[in-house]
Amino acid sequence: MNTNRKNAIIVGVFYIVAALGLLSLLTLSQEYVRAGTPDASYFQTLGTLMLAVRNWAGFVFGVIAFCLGALMYYYIFYQSKLIPQWLSGWGLIGIVLLLSMALLIMFGKEPSGMTLLLALPIFLQEMVIPQAE
Numbered sequence: 001m002n003t004n005r006k007n008a009i010i011v012g013v014f015y016i017v018a019a020l021g022l023l024s025l026l027t028l029s030q031e032y033v034r035a036g037t038p039d040a041s042y043f044q045t046l047g048t049l050m051l052a053v054r055n056w057a058g059f060v061f062g063v064i065a066f067c068l069g070a071l072m073y074y075y076i077f078y079q080s081k082l083i084p085q086w087l088s089g090w091g092l093i094g095i096v097l098l099l100s101m102a103l104l105i106m107f108g109k110e111p112s113g114m115t116l117l118l119a120l121p122i123f124l125q126e127m128v129i130p131q132a133e
């Protein structure tokens with residue numbers, strides 16, 4: 001199994017865990033409504049935990065795994081000149097910005113519109129790169 005496929009599997013697993021964390025919040029909220037007026041701290045603690053699992057799996061570990069694979073990918077593109085070097089350079093810059101977003105979230109910054117703007121350059125790159133190959 002090649003490295004690119006292994007990386008895709010790892011990233012996929014992290015994103016599945018993040019999606020399951022988000023779906024489990026739905027189940028938790030339904031149980032809260034069914035319980036009537038229970039002790040809210042129990043449900044709040046579980047909700048905070050599930051949201052943290054989603055943020056760590058989706059916004060930190062999944063993004064870091066993607067960034068490591070993409071750094072190798074764009075570095076090889078840059079060295080081999082299979083695509084224009086400015087395009088692979090743009091990919092390297094975009095990956096560094098995305099990695100900085102993941103590190104900001106890892107060290108306590110909440111995912112917000114401003115932190116997610118750091119993902120915009122690599123988003124554009126990933127839309128352009130299929131046409132360049």
